[in-house]
Amino acid sequence: MDTVLRSRSKTVTIGAEQPFCIIGERINPTGRQTFAEELREGNLETVTQDALGQVQAGADMLDVNAGIPLVDEPELLKSMLRTAQEAVDVPICIDSSVVEALEAGLSIYEGRALVNSVTAEDERLEQILPLVARHDAAVIGLANDETGIPETPEKRLECAQRIVTAAQEHGIAASDVIIDPLAMTVGADTEAVTTALRTISLIRDELGVNMCLGASNVSFGLPQRHVLNAAFLPMAMAAGLTSAIMSTAEVCVASVRASDLLLGHDPWGANWIAAHRARQAAAKEPAATA
Amino acid sequence: MDTVLRSRSKTVTIGAEQPFCIIGERINPTGRQTFAEELREGNLETVTQDALGQVQAGADMLDVNAGIPLVDEPELLKSMLRTAQEAVDVPICIDSSVVEALEAGLSIYEGRALVNSVTAEDERLEQILPLVARHDAAVIGLANDETGIPETPEKRLECAQRIVTAAQEHGIAASDVIIDPLAMTVGADTEAVTTALRTISLIRDELGVNMCLGASNVSFGLPQRHVLNAAFLPMAMAAGLTSAIMSTAEVCVASVRASDLLLGHDPWGANWIAAHRARQAAAKEPAATA
Numbered sequence: 001m002d003t004v005l006r007s008r009s010k011t012v013t014i015g016a017e018q019p020f021c022i023i024g025e026r027i028n029p030t031g032r033q034t035f036a037e038e039l040r041e042g043n044l045e046t047v048t049q050d051a052l053g054q055v056q057a058g059a060d061m062l063d064v065n066a067g068i069p070l071v072d073e074p075e076l077l078k079s080m081l082r083t084a085q086e087a088v089d090v091p092i093c094i095d096s097s098v099v100e101a102l103e104a105g106l107s108i109y110e111g112r113a114l115v116n117s118v119t120a121e122d123e124r125l126e127q128i129l130p131l132v133a134r135h136d137a138a139v140i141g142l143a144n145d146e147t148g149i150p151e152t153p154e155k156r157l158e159c160a161q162r163i164v165t166a167a168q169e170h171g172i173a174a175s176d177v178i179i180d181p182l183a184m185t186v187g188a189d190t191e192a193v194t195t196a197l198r199t200i201s202l203i204r205d206e207l208g209v210n211m212c213l214g215a216s217n218v219s220f221g222l223p224q225r226h227v228l229n230a231a232f233l234p235m236a237m238a239a240g241l242t243s244a245i246m247s248t249a250e251v252c253v254a255s256v257r258a259s260d261l262l263l264g265h266d267p268w269g270a271n272w273i274a275a276h277r278a279r280q281a282a283a284k285e286p287a288a289t290a
Numbered sequence: 291m292d293t294v295l296r297s298r299s300k301t302v303t304i305g306a307e308q309p310f311c312i313i314g315e316r317i318n319p320t321g322r323q324t325f326a327e328e329l330r331e332g333n334l335e336t337v338t339q340d341a342l343g344q345v346q347a348g349a350d351m352l353d354v355n356a357g358i359p360l361v362d363e364p365e366l367l368k369s370m371l372r373t374a375q376e377a378v379d380v381p382i383c384i385d386s387s388v389v390e391a392l393e394a395g396l397s398i399y400e401g402r403a404l405v406n407s408v409t410a411e412d413e414r415l416e417q418i419l420p421l422v423a424r425h426d427a428a429v430i431g432l433a434n435d436e437t438g439i440p441e442t443p444e445k446r447l448e449c450a451q452r453i454v455t456a457a458q459e460h461g462i463a464a465s466d467v468i469i470d471p472l473a474m475t476v477g478a479d480t481e482a483v484t485t486a487l488r489t490i491s492l493i494r495d496e497l498g499v500n501m502c503l504g505a506s507n508v509s510f511g512l513p514q515r516h517v518l519n520a521a522f523l524p525m526a527m528a529a530g531l532t533s534a535i536m537s538t539a540e541v542c543v544a545s546v547r548a549s550d551l552l553l554g555h556d557p558w559g560a561n562w563i564a565a566h567r568a569r570q571a572a573a574k575e576p577a578a579t580a
Contacts, residue, residue, distance in 0.1 A: 015448045042409065055419060071307045149337040150297070185560075186551060186552055186554075187558070187559060190554040190557050191554055193552040193553060193554070194553060196552060197528055218552065222551075222559050222563070223562070223563060224544075224548075224562075224566060225546050227544050227545070228551065228552065228562075230545070230548070231519075231520075231521075231523075231524040231544075231545050231548035232548075232552055234521040234522070234524040234525045235524045235525055235528040235549070235552065236524075236529075238487055238525040238528065238529070239528070251541075254514075254517050254521075255517070255520070255521050258514075258517050258518045258520070258521035258522075259521045259525070261476060261512075261518065262476055262483040262508065262518065262521060262522055262525065263483060263484060264476075264480040264481055264483070264484060267480050268477070268480065269476075269477060269512050271511070272512065272514075272518075273512070273513060275340065276513040276514060
């Protein structure tokens with residue numbers, strides 16, 4: 001089941017037989033105080049830098065979030081999306097918990113966006129799915145409901161199923177619903193990762209839809225987070241995860257591309273070998289021009 | 291089910307609830323021409339260096355192999371084992387396809403060794419299992435038989451089952467049989483890794499025994515092998531692999547220890563955080579003594 005997303009001129013396909021879709025996590029002021037201050041002052045330079053930097057580092061898509069307390073989030077999100085779209089030509093994941101912000105973002109987005117996110121809560125489903133349908137977008141559905149985040153994979157599957165069904169009632173195909181199986185922090189719950197992995201396999205086997213999660217959550221509060229994230233991603237990919245909102249640190253991107261090869265999504269290592277040669281050529285360049 | 295191995299004074303326990311057991315792969319002349327030449331000349335310096343280096347890098351055990359064409363393999367293996375045992379105090383995996391070499395190695399090994407390996411071939415089982423039983427050792431059983439390496443996980447499980455049964459008939463407990471599910475080269479077969487992963491889950495679910503494989507095989511012939519191996523290990527660990535004969539390159543060891551944490555085998559990251567602090571302290575040391 002493939003999910004097709006578009007920027008102005010580029011198409012990205014997320015699917016179980018495709019290379020993994022890396023969605024850059026950086027353009028988000030949560031936990032980035034300096035960036036939040038800049039955004040409050042209307043300074044969007046970091047948006048441009050982070051858009052360019054993440055695509056350069058290997059991002060297939062970018063997440064854009066404008067969640068700062070007490071700002072006009074719809075307006076800020078529009079400015080950030082315009083800036084990101086000017087800087088790079090990759091599809092964008094429009095990320096907000098505010099319905100009006102999602103609507104504002106969709107109104108100026110050029111292409112086919114991914115809306116981040118809806119939950120299995122009735123009210124959220126009724127607010128967000130009509131928007132997604134009207135703009136012919138795809139949507140991330142978090143596997144939680146009014147009662148919070150279910151502890152068991154089976155309950156998370158029920159939430160996912162409810163979202164897929166509600167989407168279909170709004171004319172949105174199951175292939176345009178990407179479920180977030182929810183990866184919590186292993187520093188707070190030693191079973192957080194094993195629960196996430198079992199949820200991923202279960203959703204793959206029962207629903208067959210695409211999945212996306214915030215991969216950096218698992219390592220919150222621990223040292224050497226990139227190394228932990230880089231180990232988590234191969235596990236999640238082997239279980240059936242097809243995309244992640246994640247760091248584009250070199251160790252994380254390399255881990256994903258290595259896993260693509262290992263899992264047969266980069267036949268005979270064509271992409272892996274091409275990337276290796278490009279790096280070798282780039283490393284030689286300064287000497288050649290000197 | 292725990293497998294307990296011992297050196298002169300150290301005990302290593304391999305098990306599904308234990309941190310992963312890293313068995314250093316370096317002390318093996320296969321594909322190392324200079325090392326092979328040194329060994330032919332009776333120069334064992336590299337054995338000492340590789341023993342120290344791998345344990346320093348994080349190896350819990352060492353594999354020792356003396357397989358050079360036309361040498362007296364039993365004698366050479368004894369010398370290498372003596373040298374390795376003098377250099378470091380970790381349990382050793384005595385690695386040979388020659389029964390007399392395994393016997394010679396076991397005769398001078400101090401502790402409880404791991405014998406590498408037997409297959410599901412009747413003749414090999416009859417030759418090697420009595421040796422293992424007599425020396426109260428544990429044994430690695432390769433999941434292949436007279437017909438070669440089975441393509442399907444189900445056939446590999448049958449081989450594994452046959453080895454466990456034969457071992458029990460020789461008085462060797464299932465907990466002292468470590469099955470090698472066989473990881474082949476992904477550069478030669480795009481399904482090599484997915485087949486290995488399904489075999490690992492199946493053997494975990496059906497037999498519950500410990501498993502060990504040569505993790506570097508998967509990346510043979512490809513660039514950036516350590517990065518590929520470092521991505522393969524988390525997948526294999528999540529599927530149920532409990533040990534590997536592997537490179538102790540930093541990226542590989544870090545990937546294993548990160549996976550231990552993620553899979554709940556390093557509760558609250560105690561080992562991970564301690565290793566991080568030790569690295570920080572080591573990095574500061576030259577400055578402090580300057």
